[in-house]
Amino acid sequence: MADKQHLYLVDGSAYIFRAYHRLPPLTNPEGTPVGAVYGYTTMLWKLADDLHKADGPTHLAVILDKSSHSFRNDLYDQYKANRPDPPEDLVPQFPLIRDATRAFSLPVIEEPDVEADDMIASYARAATRRGWDVTIVSSDKDLMQLIGQCADGELEDGIETGGCIDMLDTMKSQRIGRDEVIEKFGVPPEQLGDVLALMGDSVDNIPGIFGVGPKTASKLIADHGTLTAALDSAADMKKSKLKERLIEHRADAELSRVLVTLKEDCPLPVALDDMKLDEVPTEPLAAFLETHGFTSLLRRLDAGSGSPDRPNNLNPAKAENKGTEAAAAGNSQPLPDMPAVDRSAYEAVTTMERLEHWILRAHEARLVAVDTETSALDAMRADLVGISLALGPNDACYIPLGHGGSDMFSDRPEQIDRDRALAALKPLLESDAVLKVLHNAKYDLTVLARHDIAVAPIDDTMIISFALDAGRSLDGIGGGHGMDELASRHLDHACLTFKEVCGTGKKAIPFGEVPIDRATEYAAEDADVTLRLHALLKPRLAIEGGTRVYERVDRSLVPVVAQMERHGIKVDRARLAKLSEEFAAETTRLEGEIHTLAGQEFTVGSPKQLGDILFDKLGHKGGRKGKSGQYSTDQTVLERLSGDGVEIADKVLEWRQLAKLKSTYTDALQAAINPDTGRVHTSYSLVGAQTGRLSSTDPNLQNIPIRTAIGRQIREAFVPEDGNVLLAADYSQIELRLAAHMAGVDALKEAFEQGEDIHNRTAREMFGEVDRDTRGRAKTINFAILYGISRWGLAGRLQVEPDEAQAMIDTYFQRFPGIQRYIMETLERVRERGYSETLFGRKTWFPRIRSKNQAERQGSERAAINAPIQGTSADIIKRAMVRMMPALETEGLAYDGERGVRMLLQVHDELVFELPKDMVDAAKPVIERVMAEAALPSVDLTVPLGVEIGTGPSWDAAH
Template sequence: MSDKQHLYLVDGSAYIFRAYHRLPPLTNPEGTPVGAVYGYTTMLWKLAEDLDKADGPTHLAVVLDKSSQSFRNEIYDQYKANRPDPPEDLVPQFPLIRDATRAFSLPLIEEPDVEADDMIASYARAAASQGWDVTIVSSDKDLMQLIGTSEQGGTIDMLDTMKSARIGPAEVEEKFGVGPELVGDVLALMGDSVDNIPGIFGVGPKTATKLIQDHGSLTAALDAAPEMKKSKLKERLLEHRADAELSRILVTLKEDCELPIAIEDMKLGKIPPEPLVAFLTGHGFTSLLRRIDNGGSAPGPTTQLHPAKPQNKGEAHAPKGNRQPPPEMPEVDRKAYECVQTVDRLEAWIDRAFAARLVAVDTETSDLDCMLCDLVGVSLATGPNEACYIPLGHGSDDMFAEKPTQIPLDVALAKLKPLLESDAVLKVGQNIKYDLNVLARHDIHVAPIDDTMIVSFALDAGRSQDGIGGGHGMDELAQRHLGHTCLTFKEVCGTGKKAISFGEVPLDRATEYAAEDADVTWRLHAHLKPRLAIEGGTRVYERVDRPLIPVVADMERHGIHVDRARLAGLSERFASEITRLEGEIHEIAGQEFAVGSPKQLGEILFDKMGYKGGKKGKSGQYSTDQSVLEKLDASGAPIATKVLEWRQLAKLKSTYTDALQQAINPRTNRVHTSYSLVGAQTGRLSSTDPNLQNIPIRTEIGREIRQAFVAEPGNVLLAADYSQIELRLAAHMADVDPLRDAFAAGEDIHARTAMEMFGEVDRDTRGRAKTINFAILYGISRWGLAGRLGIEADEAQALIDTYFARFPGIQRYIVSTLESVRERGYSETLFGRKTWFPRINSKNQAERQGSERAAINAPIQGTSADIIKRAMARMAPALEQADLKPGQPDGVRMLLQVHDELVFELPEDLAERAKPVIERTMAEAAQPAVSLSVPLGIDIGTGRSWDDAH
């Protein structure tokens, strides 16, 4: 270890807000909010532990903001004027966070009327001038101006603990395009909306960087403006020079503040336990206390904190269903994992898994595409730190390179197959659908299964809006629930040109990474699975989600055949029409420009052509999104009509006709989409790589794309679509007699609504009624409905009032749903699926109203999703009972799920036998768990193509 002094300066203010948004609202035994305090304490502790393991600091201090005022407010009274007040429940935690810092016996620096950044800059420069190395623990871009080496040899760098990344001069240049000494010049041109630093309006990061790169400094760039060619940029540089010069002063760090504590007095020693124990005890942080008793290792999630009580004002917290504490487990020890390279050791692990009756399983592959990848290895875990990795495909592609010792693939899989298929052992995975598909290609059909990703979704869908739930990926779940940071793929395989495949990773490192995945999955399952019963998630997980996993995996493997020649023809035609439209648009505009550039299009529409309604965003350019163009189109602007056509064709060409050709699997000659069971908050499946759920349904072009999805020779496609299922569910859930009666009688529901609303039925009133029917269920506002119908807001409100008067049950449903969500924090489907809305009581009107609209629709849309999932899970047994050979090449295969529709491929002579089985299974999918008061209608058609089946 070097004898050189090394000072670490922790940007404590950044830690506070990260901690606040990272954890749910919690209170200590006295009822004081302490969620941010707890998060801050764990982050500070983890930093101390990580630095202790590395070549850490000799000196360390935490720097906080004392007040919101500084010399910058005297120079510019609007400095930070736009910053909102801190959340109400965070304010009382500020003094407790200071107490937490002192409990660690760490120097705490905070000076009145001096910003933390300036104090950090002053200490950093002072230490570096003495030849010390300095590390600033922060990711604040303003502090990057300090990075470099002093004349005395002291270096200043930064540490971003969230990314575990060091930031030096090279990283600064990669981010800003200039060295640290010029970062202030770039920032002065860009401005900063958070701190309300003006900059030069319309100059973004790329332009600012280029100006400084070209001219060498801010002053030189501004001086060069008069000689520049005529342009908007020239005008802005000339007009706003004073703003840029003011901004340069505001972003400059003050490096000569008085230092309240001598640097030498910041020497880091062993943390005395007594103050820390007293602090942790006083606030009920018992899990951290236990860590001290166990030798002072980094703390895990809380065990004795109390969920905060819901407030009448402000943000919604987590009033009920608060997550349970994780079971006590040892810290993750990657050195405890075993690399299995002999058959004897593999058999020993298989015996251990059979004895445990539960094993976590994970596969390592050569590619993310489960239909194209090669199997590289398998990992197993039977308990915390009881994990192994079985390499199967490691070694360089070089035929002369020596490969590591491995069990032959076919031998290992033959040994694993009885375990992975045994009914006596539960196999647990994280996104296990991927592993099912990989192993199925090797004739291993894994069952029974549990999936920690799906369990997490059943418990915490939607909580991410408040930083409570976050995503459902393994790394996020491990960090949130276990307090553990997993090795990342990039850490193991590298990035960019130096990246290697996982099969080239040395076995010791591969074992740490792969076995950790299985170990963490086992731990997550031990924590999350018991929560299902405690928090009411068992019903939806066991009855809806878990049975669906192997079904969706089968669908992905089946794929669907597409007509490559037809797609190529459509791409060629679309390209020709796009070129034609570009010419017509240029002719209308009177000049050529990039139609796909929102900036250039905005300038043409609003500056050159003078159309009204142009609005500029923070970037300084006009908005030209769909709604803007549709308004211009409605007002008679021919260029807007052409641009809308151009955009649709360009999107369809790039997203479908081109992309689908590239997505054809060379091994199967079919397209295999990937379905996510956690992609939509309400429980709907989402489709990616390629996305097959956004193909336009009602347009002629959309139909042409669907015509490219075809059956194999001798087969047909069958499409079965729930008819108006959300309206049917609304009639049941809101107890609306007129709608129930209409569905029961098989009436046209939109015609019935038109008669109730307008007293007559024609094409216009039915169309308006259809819009209103669906819009109301999405909690639409008067302005939203006005926009859809092309009427005034007052007229739209009158229609909403009439609708509620005719169907009062709908209004009662909306009111009661919102009251329930505000009280509990979540909505529920008829099958018990929870969707959390942490912002339902937000003071921010846009956030609150957005949550309200989603909360109105979530129980209906979520119940619809649950029903089609149940139908999918029941389909194979129903088809099997009817001797229709589900999943077999000569039987009925379910290929796609798109919104409310299922698509099958089957021999043409089985179609008439299959139709009633499929229809009955879908119609009865809710039963017996839920008995609906309205029938579920299903429309079924068949044809050679997907479009023909409609």
């Protein structure tokens, strides 16, 4: 049988609006707006190039809307009546976008009085009848009616040749098939039109049946099979609002069914065979790029690159040379052209009429900033007090939902019923057509998810700031990414603080008791400032090269981490309580031994008293006093004394570890158990570590000792629900593998490819033999070198003289010269540019890399050596996390609210899951494959990523 053809049909309108919102207001040399043109060009180029390189895709066309009128307007004159006119600066870009498509030698199809969706449906059906497979590049729910349809083709050599249809959502890098439609809408694609007819569409002004939402519509069709049967069933229903609506608005539903039905028999102006996909041509693409000043793309074309991802020499409107300034200064960007913050302009929305007004405006704007106000910082326990929206500078509102005194006799101010308001907001917050901008979106996503609202798509200004400026600030010390700090740094604006609004100490009041006018100033300002930050920071991603890591790693991770936090993990309270008792008894015993060694009682936890005992009373050498006048007794000091054989130092170190584990884990974990879920819900920070690693707080589950007996005892207390097991999947020596790849060390790459113990290989190369001692030293050296350790640091770890340690370092570099070359080249680049970069483009800034202070400079150098490796490792596990649940869903293994695989924890290079025992065999290969292939296709590593998986009745047992 001949090779099967595969046609990709691109929903061009979706690409255009996505590109318009993605990039800043750029202009070409003639002053014509081209921001959307540039974004569209890069997106289409990448898609065409990716498909050309992939196995299977053979044909591609872009489908656009020719005009706003179609046969549906003749059927219903209010069809799409609420659609706003396109933005003024987008209109002149439409013909240029058509030119861009043709410059790729790709057909662009648009027909008068026929919508793009109908052309897509007609081409899809025509192609499948010829035996072609079809992929629709879109996320439009109307087009999902086509998914899974397979034509009856002719038999060739006894094999059915009919083609099938699926969908590709490039924003989420997700394939959408029949199962995904059922998951989203509760019915298969062939019944989706009936569901859409019942629920209507406010954006297209399809009436549907008033008051019937997606869940009700899906249930009606799932129960009755067809729209007609669902409408007929109303006669036998008990008296209810639903019954009345189904009977009263039957005609609206039947009209809506016609309006949502895709026309599949449109004339086809371009033959299917003329859509053949070839390589991106040099001409006329070069001429198009040159005409519009897309010089960075032109250079990539000259270099033979097929996937540009960021502009360089464009002319951003109102900010000449902005790209150069951004690359050089970053935080010292010029202030955006916006009016000063005016809190008096904000509106308190207390009626449904005004709320619906704001919702309609947000739909029209296609972009809205969102923020929630709650009763507490814990997103899993906090009550929702209100929501704020912003559509432009000073164009913001606050919707109070839970204001009123805690006293049951207190008057509640006028506000909308919370359930009613959330029902109205839900379609907006979940609409694929409206970008929601949030700051620290993970928190708001968790709060709203508890009210059955899945906010998407999103941009997160905190994450954007981190992608741009991790480690960098105006004062060169490094800055945080909180909204108040960013507002001060970028907007020269001081936000109202929570303390200013709610007070402090005994006079502090909950936010729900703040008067609504004052609450509006505070809450609406948060949304306003978030939108302003987005206007300033988002364009910098494209100009400074941050788009790749933000779009491919960080943005998609936010909802994944939010869901992981909501899942939480179960801990055995009784086991923790027993450990606390045991630790308390052991610390008491140690205190007695310490007092005996000291010759007197004192407070072991007091650094001052301990220092006086160690250095004044007992007379040990090396005591140093700080500015406070007391001796230092930190970990380093005690370890040095321990190395000198000072027994009391050993006992204090042991006491400190037990006391810390007791307070931080065995006691704190019991208090952290959520009374509603019975589980512990840690909070992950996506901006807590400069290299991009996630950090865990409240409680911190990432610092539990791994290799000590005490640490294992604590991990034994992390358990699954009855009938389930925990599964731990850990990357094996990922940083050493990445070092072998990034430094091009053939000996190490060969060892990993052959599955050899890497520390044995290093011991053999370094010492000529492998035994317990040489392997242990080799392991220490392998990791220490990657952290830029000095001769003195290595000497301390191996307990040898500095000269001997230096000799080991020299030998290591002789055996693995690529490592030394990598270190030298990395430091040279960082000194030149000011930042390091991971394989995925994540930047970490080192403003002190040229400091005259030796300690600061050397500290920056050590961090700079490791940052590309550790950061790439962090990027890889993040990519695995983003891909994990879609992969498990494809295999029918994902958690559905009652049963399935849940991802619970991320601890450095490890992912922890909970799943039913009978799913382990099916889930293991999926988890291993996703993790092993997480770098692809962006980075093709020259070493395999090893993944070790274990399961058991506790976290410890899973190792």
